[in-house]
Amino acid sequence: MIPLLVPASSDAPARFVTRLVGAGAAGQRESALIERSSDAALFAGENGLFSITTDQPLIGDVVCIDPARRTAERLIRANSPHNTFLITEQCDQLCVMCSQPPKKRHDDRFEEYRQAIRLAPEGAVIGLSGGEPTLHKTALFGLLAEAKADRPDIFFHILSNGQHFEADDIPDIRASAANSLWGIPLYSHHAGTHDAIVAKPGAYDRLFDSLAHCLSGGMRIELRTVLLQANMCQLPELARLIGNHLGFLSQWSIMQLENIGFAKNRFGALYVDHGLDFAPIANAIDVATLFGIRVSLFNMPRCSVPTAYRSYAANSISDWKRKYAPACETCSDQPSCPGFFAWYPDSHMRVTPL
Ligand code: SF4
Known part of the structure; x- marks a missing residue:
């Protein structure tokens, strides 16, 4: 199964929705990739730094980061019709x-x-x-x-x-x-x-x-x-x-x-x-x-x-x-x-x- 809810870590005060983009300048409500390993990725955006733990491709996904639950919910996967x-x-x-x-x-x-x-x-x-x-x-x-x-x-x-x-x-x-x-x-x-x-x-x-x-x-x-x-x-x-x-x-x-x-x-x-x-x-x-x-x-x-x-x-x-x-x-x-x-x-x- 492809995981839709994956572990994440963020110091933001509340849940937020953002689109994950590659390294470089991020637009409004986007977060840019800072670092990627085989099973985790670090992003930065309007809500500060946050990490997502997964080996799944993430660039282009729209995610909801929940700092309290320490999760990232993949609301829209960029390459999926589902x-x-x-x-x-x-x-x-x-x-x-x-x-x-x-x-x-x-x-x-x-x-x-x-x-x-x-x-x-x-x-x-x-x-x-x-x-x-x-x-x-x-x-x-x-x-x-x-x-x-x-x-x-x-x-x-x-x-x-x-x-x-x-x-x-x-x-x-x-x-x-x-x-x-x-x-x-x-x-x-x-x-x-x-x-x-x-x-x-x-x-x-x-x-x-x-x-x-x-x-x-x-x-x-x-x-x-x-x-x-x-x-x-x-x-x-x-x-x-x-x-x-x-x-x-x-x-x-x-x-x-x-x-x-x-x-x-x-x-x-x-x-x-x-x-x-x-x-x-x-x-x-x-x-x-x-x-x-x-x-x-x-x-x-x-x-x-x-x-x-x-x-x-x-x-x-x-x-x-x-x-x-x-x-x-x-x-x-x-x-x-x-x-x-x-x-x-x-x-x-x-x-x-x-
Ligand atoms: S028709 Fe579908 S379920 Fe049947 S063998 Fe082919 S791929 Fe498998």
């Missing part, structure tokens, strides 16, 4: 497979994220996730509006449960439509199944109310469906619902389960092996594509997907939490393969190099 800000850990749903189980407390980091966005590399794509980011909707739309004004080159991919959009939000949705794509989950065509998976009665109906407002605001939406034993057989019907009623979607992502968070201890009860029975997924893809819906398969090693559907398998797992089996080194498809989550048991990694 940078995500955790907006909040609060959530009003309790999905059975949640990879980031919610917490009651909210640590407001909007100001740090604003600063990081200003320092981001040209054309960066930044993920905004939770928890549920729209529980802090006013601040979230404010951040998007400010970013659009300051950094129109930045694009945001925002994960939301789609439970909180109102008619009043349409102007804000419209204002951010050009520089954002929202990932919103729908787990079944059947309201009871969806509500049971997200553990919230009425969530399905509320989601469709939200989607009407999102559509009115011109929001770009990636609909997301995690594969579970509870919904696998319903995929073709969900595809028909999407084709008939949600044709405005930008994409439908069918995602394999991540064995972390709540799913870790429930894996046996939730997981369905697409390698053993791909038929419902194939049927769903066929139906959706007939309706002109763009489909992607997430978190599925390419060799586990039948040849006819392999082109739908996306390189979806973020670089910092991705791993491959030793045999993958000989596979010609590795550059476009998502591999496995870093926390996936090695004993379960069955691969067939292509």
Whole structure:
């Protein structure tokens, strides 16, 4: 795994955000490299001298230095397309497979994220996730509006449960439509199944109310469906619902389960092996594509997907939490393969190099 939080030392009085640059003159909110060894680097900037202990490349990264905790958080890694800000850990749903189980407390980091966005590399794509980011909707739309004004080159991919959009939000949705794509989950065509998976009665109906407002605001939406034993057989019907009623979607992502968070201890009860029975997924893809819906398969090693559907398998797992089996080194498809989550048991990694 690529470390995102690494040891650091600074005498600054409070946390600060800075971009790390090479030796020489540093600009505003930048810190210049003074000295580098194999496992540590010393920088100087507006907040004085600080050191970061890591063997990772750091130049160009935007980091948050926390002197009290003695850490450097790599908010934006310059050479990675997989940078995500955790907006909040609060959530009003309790999905059975949640990879980031919610917490009651909210640590407001909007100001740090604003600063990081200003320092981001040209054309960066930044993920905004939770928890549920729209529980802090006013601040979230404010951040998007400010970013659009300051950094129109930045694009945001925002994960939301789609439970909180109102008619009043349409102007804000419209204002951010050009520089954002929202990932919103729908787990079944059947309201009871969806509500049971997200553990919230009425969530399905509320989601469709939200989607009407999102559509009115011109929001770009990636609909997301995690594969579970509870919904696998319903995929073709969900595809028909999407084709008939949600044709405005930008994409439908069918995602394999991540064995972390709540799913870790429930894996046996939730997981369905697409390698053993791909038929419902194939049927769903066929139906959706007939309706002109763009489909992607997430978190599925390419060799586990039948040849006819392999082109739908996306390189979806973020670089910092991705791993491959030793045999993958000989596979010609590795550059476009998502591999496995870093926390996936090695004993379960069955691969067939292509
Ligand atoms: S062998 Fe490895 S790299 Fe190749 S498709 Fe399978 S999991 Fe991906």
